[in-house]
Ligand code: PSV
């Protein structure tokens with residue numbers, strides 16, 4: 001790939017920061033508070049602005065409603081702009097209220113389903129008001145014990161509720177449907193895998209697409225294969241990037257398995273060049289987002305690390321010699337196929353990325369520059385003062 005094309009495709013790759021990844025978060029065992037963690041939306045936008053300022057590839061922030069709910073959305077849009085970012089996907093929250101104990105859009109009680117659907121519709125309105133073009137849906141819905149409920153009845157209610165939401169989507173707005181095999185439901189999850197998600201999207205219509213959260217797979221799942229299938233069907237809507245060792249660990253991207261991320265990107269890079277417009281457009285429109293909860297590491301540092309890793313990995317995937325790979329594939333030369341992937345993966349792209357950053361007026365090393373800035377210390381002091389005796393609470397309460 002020539003330098004100009006490499007640069008163009010590198011620059012087209014941007015990733016959204018999750019507002020909830022900048023707040024205090026924890027596990028079911030506890031939350032260890034970080035003195036600088038953002039709490040109010042203005043703080044989250046300021047922190048997301050820092051990620052963008054140092055990496056140059058995170059120009060949007062995903063919001064979670066009601067955690068980020070405020071009265072004046074045009075003010076939020078302006079505040080985001082002042083921090084050098086825009087509002088990304090709007091995430092409804094139908095998993096915390098008492099009434100959702102036995103499900104939200106699948107609940108057997110029509111009044112609970114209505115409340116959940118109305119919350120989605122409110123999120124569509126927020127997306128319109130903030131200039132966002134996507135709502136991103138994840139459900140804790142499921143059951144904990146065999147025999148607890150009819151899984152088929154829940155499936156029917158899920159579709160009916162989502163059809164009501166879909167009907168309210170304006171032209172150009174996407175509905176991204178995420179899946180997860182287990183947790184918090186421990187017997188069955190209503191949208192447990194990509195197949196369930198795809199089936200729903202196909203029934204709903206073209207504006208519904210599947211969202212792949214890399215942490216939402218059982219051990220050993222071939223995620224790049226799932227990505228390839230969804231691309232081929234034109235139904236891959238986006239990603240939540242994070243890393244994991246065991247389950248939905250929400251670790252910094254690349255912390256555990258950077259080669260898997262590379263193989264996922266290899267599929268996406270290839271799809272962008274596909275002769276089929278359905279596949280190529282699907283890949284180009286894919287919404288890249290982080291979904292990580294750095295509950296032991298400084299929030300912003302962890303997101304900056306993730307941003308650097310995804311950009312490096314994207315650059316490596318761009319370097320795969322596709323013409324040679326095709327030749328090797330046609331000749332069934334497995335060794336050469338593997339070598340070509342490994343060659344790209346082993347290339348040290350850091351000097352190229354440092355050069356790119358400097359050409360954009362960014363520091364060559366985003367994390368080092370952020371650390372030098374003293375931002376965490378500064379906001380820890382400011383936020384402690386601002387909160388006074390108020391106890392800092394995070395995304396999870
Ligand atoms: C819970 O698993 C989760 O991490 C999902 O991945 C959602 O995308 C995220 O929370 C925000 O609701």
Ligand code: MN
Nearest residue numbers: 178213240291
């Ligand atoms: Mn997710």
